[in-house]
Amino acid sequence: MNIQANIRSIFIRNEGRYNHIDGMRALAIIWSFAFHVILLFAEFLPPNETKELFNAPYLRWFLHGHFGVDIFFLISGFLIGNLLLQEIHHTQTLNVLRFLLRRFMRIAPLYYVIIVIFCALAFFTKNTSQNIHNAWANLIFINNFISDLNQFMPWGWSLAVEEQFYIICPFLILFIYRKKLKPHLIISTLLIIGFFINIFLTYKNGYTFYFMIHPALHPTDTTHFLRYYDLLYDKLHTRYGPLLLGVCVAYLVQHESFFKFINLKRWAYTLLFASILTLGWILGRINYGDWEIPLGNFYMATYRYWFALGACALFMLSFSKTLIGRNIQQFLNLKIWYPIAKISYAAYLIQPIVIFITLQRWYHGQHIQATDIVYVGLISGLMTMALSVLLYTLIEKPFLDLRP
DSSP: OOHHHHHHHHHOOOOOTTTHHHHHHHHHHHHHHHHHHHHHHTTTSOHHHHHHHHHOGGGHHHHGGGGHHHHHHHHHHHHHHHHHHHHHHHHSSOOHHHHHHHHHHHHHHHHHHHHHHHHHHHHHTTOGGGOGGGHHHHHTTOGGGSOGGGOSSGGGHHHHHHHHHHHHHHHHHHHHHHTTOOHHHHHHHHHHHHHHHHHHHHHHTOSOOOOOOOGGGSTTOOHHHHHHIIIIISOHHHHOHHHHHHHHHHHHTTSHHHHHHHTSHHHHHHHHHHHHHHHHHHHHTOOSSOTTSOOOHHHHHHHHHHHHHHHHHHHHHTTOOSHHHHHHHHHHTOTTHHHHHHTHHHHHHHHHHHHHHHHHHHOSSOOOOHHHHHHHHHHHHHHHHHHHHHHIIIIIHHHHHHOO
């Protein structure tokens, strides 16, 4: 193992067709990290201070960081869709076993190391609340089918969703091409089905869903939190929208007609307007502290699909040669994003542990100020980056190089 070469690879970008994706990935992990900093404060605060923290207007944008996972899903769907579609165009078939093995070696080695670290921490601290008895579900990527409060490493639900999608996606593409179906029509149909699955599940249960982002907001009764989270939040059949949208964009960029469309100024401005309108409506309605005011079951059932559509419109614009597209791509191509994107997977896995330990060492019952959040964010951010570089260098990159 060449450690120096592995470290250099974090900072030296290989020229490719889709470098602007690095910017998307870096922004997603920063947004997600900021969200986890605030979220984990709630593990230490009394309920009245938790609500006050989540009501702070200056934190609202950071509390939207849970949407960072949807951006990760969109990127992941695009990248695996691009690989699979290129392979089937060149060979008229797919080596599904090789694809799944490559995906497993991309995700599993580092994930398993973090599982071992988390198990060790739970064992040495004698913390029974970590649900170590359910770690087996993480090992086989079905932990998202366990109730959230009983999950081991609950932030691993997104990896379970991705792995489950990876198993289905190559067979879906094979089916489409062997039956000579129109991919864009099949993908659109599946997106509409996913949209209505969420609506059906929401209204079938017959109770009101609330936007309660953390059980600590109502610690004496976690029913409202679990109703939404366990039904809609962490399941493949309710979250595959952005993954499938990513595959759809991968299909579009392989056709010249897409670029003729996206390079027309009027369509570029239409996409930009639609994206801003959609994202503004979705993000503007959420008030994290006043979760008792229902946003409506239709909103709760569909808001992530609308966000994914708005984010997808901006993603499509990043391929445009119009002034808007060039500006988006220029911003996402900034060199500062590349090293952050490179260690983003390790950072996503390790950040909750680092933030929690930082808070454990720092918090002693004092009232939380904005400066405290900045302090904890900076300290845990620097530690997360350092550990992520170490994990990438010693574990992630060597296994990436071993992939067939």
